[in-house]
Amino acid sequence: MKIVVVGATGTIGSALVYALQNDHEVIAVGNSRGDYQVDMTSEDSIRELMGSLGHFDSLAVTAGNVAFNSLQAMTSAEWQKGVDSKLMGQINLVRYALKALNENGSITLTSGIIAREPIPKGISACTVNGAVNHFVKAASLEMPRGIRINCVSPTVLKESSATYGDFFPGFIPVPASTVAQAYKKSIMGIQNGRIFEVD
């Protein structure tokens, strides 16, 4: 399969590339690194990326940022960051990928555990991750040409514990290699409209 991974140079993305690269043609897309670069907050950049990739069988997005702050302190710009990046960035990648995906292809997006387990300063992550999950459920009912769409919703990663661990007291981190298997399930399986929770 020809599989495009947007966010391939990150913690989850690099584990996914590692899990796929022996058996598939993997196109690694990053923001500043990778085989190709994209800014997922820019529709023009996404259009340009999709124009250069040709046709492919699967898109996995392991990228998307949100701001962390309390409800009362969160600014409009911080709210907009999550909307432009993790929400509309992933939605726009889906919209443009649909034109490039082969028949019976698949799309896998990323949300996160904060959608179901809010944490302090995680109000935007909770809101945006929930929206991504609901987008996937609705979009799965409109996928053309046998294309499927799922989402992976991981807990905090072991590899990210040093950075984010203090925000997740009592959460049990999982290795990126385990999270990568959920993307594999989505890409190689038959499920559609599923949110694969990994925790």
Ligand SMILES: NC(=O)c1ccc[n+]([C@@H]2O[C@H](COP(=O)([O-])OP(=O)(O)OC[C@H]3O[C@@H](n4cnc5c(N)ncnc54)[C@H](OP(=O)(O)O)[C@@H]3O)[C@@H](O)[C@H]2O)c1
């Ligand atoms: N890490 C965790 O514990 C965890 C847990 C649950 C959910 N998640 C979610 O999983 C996703 C990936 O997390 P991660 O920890 O793997 O991230 P990460 O290590 O920070 O990697 C981010 C990836 O996204 C790319 N990127 C950054 N800005 C971009 C932009 N504007 N357009 C396109 N690509 C961009 C980066 O490319 P460059 O390397 O080229 O800059 C990199 O490949 C995020 O949405 C995060 O919320 C993470």
